[in-house]
Amino acid sequence: MGIGRKIAVVFIICFLIYFPSYTLGETLDRIVAVVGDSPITLTNLRKFLKLKNNSEIIKLSRQETEKALEMLIEKELIEQKAKKIGIGVTDKEIDEEIDNIKKINNITTEILELALQNEGMTLSEYREIVKFQILKAKIVNREVRPFVVVTDDILLNYYQNEIAAGLEKVVSFRVITIYENQKNKLEKDIKDYYNMAKRGIKFDEITKKASEKYKVTDTSPENVKLKNLSMELQEAIKNMKPDEIGPLIRFDEGFQIFKLNSVSYEGLKPFEVVKEELKKQYQRDKMDQIYKKWLEDLKKEIYVEKRL
Secondary structure (H helix, E strand, O other), X not given: OOHHHHHHHHHHHHHHXXXXXXXXXXXXXXXXXXXXXXXXXXXXXXXXXXXXXXXXXXXXXXXXXXXXXXXXXXXXXXXXXXXXXXXXXXXXXXXXXXXXXXXXXXXXXXXXXXXXHHOOOOHHHHHHHHHHHXXXXXXXXXXXXXXXXXXXXXXXXHHHHHHOOOOOEEEEEEEEEEEOOOOOOHHHHHHHHHHHHHOOOOHHHHHHHHHOOOEEEEEOOOOEEHHHOOHHHHHHHOOOOOOOEOOOEEEOOEEEEXXXXXXXXXXXXXXXXXXXXXXXXXXXXXXXXXXXXXXXXXXXXXXXXXXX
């Protein structure tokens, strides 16, 4: 055998020894992203996706791999930010969280480990996931939650302009109609009746007092489409909040004093009924919105490069 042929054989043997995975169709490891000074490798991505070898990654869609990589970048960003501002997670906190999970699901450690095994995960790996969840919660509570402000006005605006966008407005209200007569001067008395309503005097008392001098009707229309009311009422109600007294309305035969009881939209429950549930939904939506903005700003603070 010639010298050149011997060298070639030795080279092949060395290649098989030191790079066995490549010969089996494995894609060699490489850096797919850099966050700060920390690299994220193809192997990190493969493990995150629970694939057997790196070559399986190419079988996934670009969208799937990009999404997974973004999640790994997010994890690294949060861990680096936490380290920078001195936030950490203790073993005790992890133990307490896992104990809480077991309690909620009414399972033992053995059952939890079996469930994890079925998912191809060890308890040690699960502890790392729980650790990151706690860390992320701490970061969010410090960096994001303080900027989520919720007031009744904000919730009502959210309900009307986002949840109920495009739906038919439906209202319920109480209205006292006072008719003029020739014996008395309603123009003067109506101011007293209206001021009583503005001061919070019950409509029953106002009706009783006005009935001593005038013909009065006291009605409580419910679930009326706003568009079916008079133009005066439509204009008065459109920007009102529940429990507010509307402006005094003049019509041909007298005056009307009314109080808005509730506002809803076809197919939706009234604002007052869903207020607490809506508050939770708004907080979730707002937290998500502010968190995404915070994460984008963090990418400007900590160097991020994708090489996928």
